[in-house]
Amino acid sequence: MYFIIIIIGYLLKGILPIANLLSIQYLVSEIETRSLSHTLQISAVFPLILVMFCGLLISSLIEYSDKLFQIALINQLQTLIVLQTSTFNLADFENPQVHNQLKRVQNDSIDRPIQIYKELINFLSSMVTLCSSIAILIAFRWWILLILIVSPLASFYSLLRFTQIQYVAKKKRAPLQRKSRYINYLLTNEKSFKEIVLYQLSDYFTAKYKSIFDIFYKEDKYLAKKRINLYLSFQVISTLFIAIALIMIIQISWQEKLLVGSIYALVQAVLLTNQNINTVSQGLISLCDHNLYLDELFAFFNINHKQENSGMLLRESGVRADATIECIEFKNVSFAYPDQKELALKDVSFKMKRGESLALVGRNGSGKTTVIKLLTGLYEDFKGDILINSISIRNYNKETLYDRIGVIFQDFVQFDFSVRENIGFGSIGHLELDARIWESAQLTGVDKVIRDLPNQLEQQLGRNFEGGIQLSGGQWQKIAISRALFKDADVYVLDEPSSFLDPESEKQVFRQFQNFINDRLCLYISHRYTSVLYADKILVLDKGQIVEEGTHQELIKSRGLYYDLFSDEINTFQEALVTNDAR
Known part of the structure; x- marks a missing residue:
């Protein structure tokens, strides 16, 4: 039920920016074309107030439903992981690869379904806003849209490739991450505390712990630098294309003597289109990124607990035991x-x-x-x-x-x-x-x-x-x-x-x-x-x-x-x- 409410809420939320734009256009146009009176003030402002009130109501409903849905989803996922772990046999727990996979699921994959859900919901809302703003631009001049989508398409491909590189880099960390957690356990657990103090091992383990995170920091710094360079490059190019589109709109508006409210609506439509094209492309990139981690989660749930090449295995069901073992x-x-x-x-x-x-x-x-x-x-x-x-x-x-x-x-x-x-x-x-x-x-x-x-x-x-x-x-x-x-x-x-x-x-x-x-x-x-x-x-x-x-x-x-x-x-x-x- 909460999910249905959230879907409807985000669909309505996607319409709000265009509704807000049109209500402001109406207000400006009314002021520009008609004499100011008490009746005009109320009729011109009413649509904008109504949109604001609807926005407040929709946001409150989404926040309430969204929080409860996320809590339920996280609890369900954590329960499923615990249930899956309970089906492991001793060989699974003594297998380093299974341990690495379990830690990747616990640390990187457990929150991915929530993030995918958020990305999908935001994607849905952004698509509604994008389609609405595109409709305004197409009604004005369809070719302006082509100017706005050139840069986002190029950045989408580049950032998608970068996301795959980042995932591979983080996947390789699992053994070191597991070692760092083990060292953390040794330094903070009462069972190991006595020997660490008496053998004076604290500095040694702390240095090893820090060295692991230094490796992670260098990798993260390199990846962050590469990502910001890509992002800035394409944002600069995108801004230039927006400038070109706005200049052309102003020229056409001047020639056709459009009202100020209409010019405002067109300018906002350009900005909304650019913003939501970027939001949609970033959402798709994030979904691809999350999907890579989600593969880990599904692979974890599909772990085959039976030993391969074993012709004879203890069956999950078979003859019932006798009343007593003789x-x-x-x-x-x-x-x-x-x-x-x-x-x-x-x-x-x-x-x-x-x-x-x-x-x-x-x-x-x-x-x-x-x-x-x-x-x-x-x-x-x-x-x-x-x-x-x-x-x-x-x-x-x-x-x-x-x-x-x-x-x-x-x-x-x-x-x-x-x-x-x-x-x-x-x-x-x-x-x-x-x-x-x-x-x-x-x-x-x-x-x-x-x-x-x-x-x-x-x-x-x-x-x-x-x-x-x-x-x-x-x-x-x-x-x-x-x-x-x-x-x-x-x-x-x-x-x-x-x-x-x-x-x-x-x-x-x-x-x-x-x-x-x-x-x-x-x-x-x-x-x-x-x-x-x-x-x-x-x-x-x-x-x-x-x-x-x-x-x-x-x-x-x-x-x-x-x-x-x-x-x-x-x-x-x-x-x-x-x-x-x-x-």
Whole structure:
């Protein structure tokens, strides 16, 4: 509705300049040809007053409707971008090209539809005014119009070429712009603040930040200089053509003894024609410019999230999951990350059943976290198969699968929201169930921390918002584990679940956790080998392959890689004790 009102309003607004011109012509002509009287004053001025009043009414209506329409359009576009981003998979977020495209859309394309809308509306209004002023000139002498359009046509072509050059230059900036924003994040974020201060990195990052903007400034200065030179050159030429047209109008008016009001109307028609020819040509150039950026927006919305050349992908819809997940099996699974030739997993096979807990151990980069990413569907292009209840994971509905799995990653998120939300996000549909939230908090021991907070479950966490309280690393990790446990899942996947916990807290959490998952499936990763003692079975990975498997006692007896890694950890503790005793 608002858009229709705006269109009608701008059409009427386009008529106003000509209506104003004709009303002034009428006023001047009336004064020139008739004797001045009280009645004449009212009748001559009335059309001009009416045009002014209509202009005020139309402008107010346009401003009101325009503001509401723009707000609605921007909100809709931002929502669409967020929705599109939510469909990305992990490979998209780890792809620099997708990141660059996302930043270009956020920074250069998000406001382009609004600008295109404004240009189209102004273009429409200018065209109405232009056609009206052209009609006046054609009625007088049609060839005057030809004099006025020579210069704008030449400037239109030149500025259009310049716009394309400017777009290409700005598109190349995306990587540097992303780097500048990252540096800005480092300099203004509390998580990086401590190291930047202690390592005295502020000057270094500030210099890098400034150097990027110096590059942009030089480019912008060159482009601005080139554009102003083009603009001034054609404006000078255009002014000369206007002068020629006005001289010819004055000569003809003198010869034909036209009234002053008519001469005024012709002069204004020339100026309006020139002004609106320039406005229309600039509008077309701007539309072409915006269209280049709009292509980025449409390309972003059309991003194909599926890996190419993948014959087997996790489908968006397929068989529904069973009521419970009874078993999970990896069968000869191999996987390489996008743009990487080396396999992260090589022919990995294992099986776990309900009621079992399985631990993955190995050196850094051995493929442990990759197993979890494949199991949770974050990466899809793998060889072999992953079976859930003897059905390929590729045939499962994604949302149904996610409902059955609770996960905590080693880089867990610290949501700067309330305690309720931080735990309740584990099962968003049960956010208001206080008893379940407290039960999940109790399993990790973080309930004691929450009860000491001023607002308990409603307490704002983090420092980004007013009234927020910052937790310690260990407390945040307990919150994250509670979030995973809040979901009534069949499978729990824990990646380094105790990395921030002290030994006492770790022992408490794992004891509670073992009781909680006694009739579920549990897969976890840990570099603390004291943690994996709780697992029913241990898989040892090395360079993407399973090199050993068994219980803790079985692996110690075999004296393989697990024995070496476990012994290294124990020896480290013993050396620390000896050193402490020696002091």
